[in-house]
Amino acid sequence: MFTSHVRYFWFHWRVGYRTITRLNQVHPALEYQLSSTEKAARTSLDETKIIETLKLITPSGLVQDVQYSNFRKPKPIKLYPLPPPKSLEKHSINEYARDLAESNYQYSLQAENYIDQTLQDLISTGVLNLQTYNCILEHYVRKVIYHRSKLIKKRMDDDDNVEPDIQTYNLLLQLYLKYDKTKTESVMSLFEKMKKHNIEPNLSSLYFVYSNLKQMNHLLLEHMTVMKVPLENINTVIVKHMAQSGVPPKLILRFLEDHKIHRGIPVNNAMIEAYLQLEPESVFDYIHQISENEGFQGNTKTAKLFVSHYCTKGEPYFGLSYGKYLAEKFRLTNAEEIYVTMLSHHLNVALAAEQWIALARYYYYKARKLVPAKLKSQIIARSLTLNSNANFSEEFTKDEMQTFRNIDTIFKWKGAPIPKLSDNTPEYQKLVEEYFIKSC
Structure with a gap:
């Protein structure tokens, strides 16, 4: 709950704004943030x-x-x-x-x-x-x-x-x-x-x-809207803040549309991330809508959002599959960045040493030369803690290359995404069991 100081501030602040704006009402998205902030930790x-x-x-x-x-x-x-x-x-x-x-x-x-x-x-x-x-x-x-x-x-x-x-x-x-x-x-x-x-x-x-x-970013945003401050430069941050407060995506989109700051790939990606966080079942409906209305063509960032979302959920195999699916759907020319994201998430995954190192080497192979130096050193250090004989710089063996080809082939969806493990092919399930499920 608000402290008495915050309640006092909020009352006078809002009364002052209602005087300035006369009959104008606070936007529902900001009202939603206010109500959710009351329940949040300061x-x-x-x-x-x-x-x-x-x-x-x-x-x-x-x-x-x-x-x-x-x-x-x-x-x-x-x-x-x-x-x-x-x-x-x-x-x-x-x-x-x-x-x-x-x-x-x-x-x-x-x-x-x-x-x-x-x-x-x-x-x-x-x-x-x-x-x-x-x-x-x-x-x-x-x-x-x-x-x-x-x-x-x-x-x-x-x-x-x-x-x-x-x-x-x-x-x-x-x-x-x-x-x-x-x-x-x-x-x-x-x-x-x-x-x-x-x-x-x-x-x-x-x-x-x-x-x-x-916590209180909505107070400053309301102040900026009253001052008619241009919001285009922070439209993606507005989406992020509102999503963190649990504002429904449609209400976020309504705010953006009301202020005419809802177009462009960066804000579309921010909205996709909000849908993934709050209403994942509706994310492709949103993508279809902006594709039809705005000619939206996703980029590597779009694919990486799906990769990060499913890796964070503890389903990296779906992250990989979505990354490959969207890379093909949007015809991405720099899909290697997807594997950098996979490698970054893999750093903190708990797996048996053999599986962990095998996947790390696969992601590293697919990322080519795009792995940042800091991430590379962290991956090498983690490999050595799991196996003191691990040599990350050695050439890939024939067996590894065959494994990499299997992963590439089997984790590539032929049609629409299949976000339920049991609905995928037996080969898909077997590969998940072999490389992604076995924990230490």
């Missing part, structure tokens, strides 16, 4: 206090910016970092630092370590400007590396006297709200520092806060 953060403080310092005329949308885009993947510039002076050092921070080196742990150490060396030169500091800060905030991010802000303040801007504070908001051990006072301190430097929140400030709230 987080360690006082989210209502954070929202109220943000509202007080948010200007009525918000500045349009692209920081939030850029933050959510994946960084370009590179195998190796560029070599240092031939001439090291202020301009080239800043340019080089930004180049290192703006790329993703997920296939090489050595490259990741090199980037981290080199960025620390470049920071110590004392010549970095605000743009470069923000790039490096984003590099660590994306990874939620709290101590590195805090040290960067301290260096800006104490050593280099680089004045932060709204982008700096938005990144810190993302970090603080994402970091599990953050206290409410830390977020309040950020707001105080913003006021002290006469820095006003912009659209990205609202988006970053909304995206990371766990």
